[in-house]
Amino acid sequence: MKYWLLxxxxxxxxxxxxxxxxxxxxxxxGVRNYQARNFMRxxxxxxxxxxFYHSSCDEPAIMGLCEIVREAYPDHTAFDPKNDxxxxxxxQADPTWMMVDIRLTKPFTKPLTLEQLKAIPALKEMExxxxxxxxxxxxxxxxxFEAILxxxx
DNA sequence: GCCAACGTTGGC
DNA sequence: GCCAACGTTGGC
Numbered sequence: 001m002k003y004w005l006l007x008x009x010x011x012x013x014x015x016x017x018x019x020x021x022x023x024x025x026x027x028x029x030g031v032r033n034y035q036a037r038n039f040m041r042x043x044x045x046x047x048x049x050x051x052f053y054h055s056s057c058d059e060p061a062i063m064g065l066c067e068i069v070r071e072a073y074p075d076h077t078a079f080d081p082k083n084d085x086x087x088x089x090x091x092q093a094d095p096t097w098m099m100v101d102i103r104l105t106k107p108f109t110k111p112l113t114l115e116q117l118k119a120i121p122a123l124k125e126m127e128x129x130x131x132x133x134x135x136x137x138x139x140x141x142x143x144x145f146e147a148i149l150x151x152x153x
Numbered sequence: 154g155c156c157a158a159c160g161t162t163g164g165c
Numbered sequence: 166g167c168c169a170a171c172g173t174t175g176g177c
Contacts, residue, residue, distance in 0.1 A: 009175090033160075056175050114176080132158035134174050 002043060003145040004050035005128055006066070006102070007136040015052050015063040015107055024104040025069060028137075029077045030085040032097060036137035041072040041098045043139070050102060051140065051148065053128070054111075061111040062148060070101035110153040122147035 006028065008014070018026055031037055048068040054061055074095035077083040090096035117123055127138040140148075 007175090035160095060176070132174095134159060136174090 002045065002048045003140040003142060004039070004044065004048060004068075005053055005062070005138050005140050006050050007053045007055045009056045010054045011057065014054065015104065018052065018066075018102075018104045019107055021104075025101055027070075027075075027099050027101050029075050029099045031075070031099065031137060032078075032085060032087065033136060036135055037096075037098055039137050039139065040100050044068050044071060044100050046071055049145065051145075052102075052104070059111075060114040062108070062117070062152065063111045064107035065105050065149070065152075066102040067105050068100055069103045072098040072100050075099040108152045112148060112152050116151075117148075120147060120151070 013026075018024060028040070031040060046068055050066045050068060051062045052064045052066050054063050074092075075085075075090075075097040077085045078087040078090040078095065078097045079092055080086055081088075085097075087096060114128075117126070118129055123129060123144055126140070126144050127133055127135060
């Protein structure tokens with residue numbers, strides 16, 4: 001099993017939105033970065049665990065834990081000219097962009113803020129904390145995953 | 154709102 | 166294939 005971190009801007013889609021969704025499940029659309037797509041397409045498997053992270057907001061933080069409930073399939077929002085994430089280069093017959101489905105399994109009552117994460121020695125090498133890191137879908141190592149889960153409530 | 158870091162685009 | 170220009174991300 002692998003571990004992941006997924007970024008979302010809460011103004012766009014927050015963990016509360018996910019909590020309110022049917023079966024606490026959503027498709028993770030809008031990823032338009034090749035490295036992030038490759039992680040989703042090639043490495044994300046059913047049952048993998050993923051942290052839900054709020055970015056570009058007052059208090060960036062890991063908000064909860066999710067599970068991958070469907071493996072990669074074409075991101076249909078790329079085909080829709082009216083969608084913000086429309087990409088004319090992605091064709092139905094040969095989709096460029098993929099998405100997965102995730103289900104919220106454990107919203108944290110006390111999210112771990114970015115500030116707190118930075119203070120945890122076990123997370124020194126974490127991708128999220130790397131200077132200039134922008135990857136919206138990123139792998140988390142098992143020790144990192146466990147360190148975070150131990151502190152999150 | 155600023156700006157550093159990074160990815161993408163396009164001319165050559 | 167190089168690289169400058171540009172756009173985006175995301176913390177502050």
